[in-house]
């Protein structure tokens with residue numbers, strides 16, 4: 001499905017947008033975080049001040065009793081891919097498709113010295129990352145004036161993909177160099193977030209209605225008109241989420257038309273860019289420390305880490321290397337932090353759907369007895385992403401999750417484990433703890 005919309009802007013700046021949620025191909029990648037001003041280290045705590053320092057209002061962590069743990073650094077660093085509400089900005093398939101195309105984006109970006117992530121974002125926004133020219137003759141980056149065409153409908157080969165990508169990169173650089181207001185220094189290594197936002201705004205069209213909308217949100221309409229454009233900023237925060245705030249966040253759906261409410265874009269170009277470039281952040285789940293609670297909803301901690309009466313061998317004491325959590329058969333099991341899946345398959349004692357993840361926070365985790373799993377070895381997962389469902393496979397006396405934390409990563413059943421509750425996992429409200437695990 002795609003939504004077509006055009007904007008009210010001067011004739012030469014018309015852009016036609018094809019926003020598609022279509023997904024393409026598969027793979028996995030490492031995304032190097034973009035350096036942002038003097039911020040060399042990701043902030044450890046996520047609050048409005050820190051986010052403001054980054055000039056990225058991606059998340060609203062205010063209204064909480066204490067600052068929430070914050071992860072920044074993009075997919076490779078295990079964070080930065082969630083919106084303010086904790087929803088993933090990019091799907092796994094989109095992340096994989098972008099990584100598969102990354103070498104081409106980078107080659108074109110190098111030629112004109114812009115961040116390669118900007119090209120990936122435009123490709124996603126215009127044709128859903130497809131390597132197929134659509135039927136309108138405008139190519140995969142939707143050059144409305146046919147720049148570099150003709151673009152007959154059909155698949156593009158590697159050489160044509162690179163040729164169109166270089167044209168897109170030049171077009172983006174041209175917008176950055178055009179005679180617009182401040183924040184226009186756009187280079188691969190030295191771009192400010194505002195310069196990126198403003199270039200996306202120009203790429204799409206500098207409609208005055210969007211500058212007015214930005215002003216209504218408290219931004220300077222002369223220098224921050226981009227803050228009003230759904231193509232740029234949609235769903236950057238709750239105030240601009242069409243679902244959360246349907247009556248005050250709109251977009252232009254016909255040439256020279258009025259703003260219509262609500263905007264129908266889920267994520268604008270800069271929101272996606274922030275996820276790719278590692279300059280956005282994400283709040284920890286409610287009550288969580290280093291780790292997100294690994295079940296979508298659970299009721300009870302049925303067994304602590306450490307020595308216990310062995311349920312499979314009554315009368316004997318055994319060491320229990322993880323935490324048992326009960327949510328009911330089929331409850332979604334969630335990645336406790338971002339990272340890379342290192343194991344996904346049968347392990348003796350834990351059933352056919354054992355999953356282990358190596359995290360970028362220095363720990364590993366594993367998930368035992370699952371009824372099903374939805375990840376493969378090599379997948380990059382985001383904090384809280386579903387990886388399977390609760391079950392009772394392997395050595396188990398009832399449906400539950402057996403959750404392990406490792407000091408480095410999973411190294412087999414005999415490898416070292418640490419107590420999850422002593423290493424960044426916090427019991428959320430509503431989960432009972434009859435054995436007083438701590």
Ligand SMILES: [Zn+2]
Pocket residue numbers: 303320322323324401402403
């Ligand atoms: Zn267990």
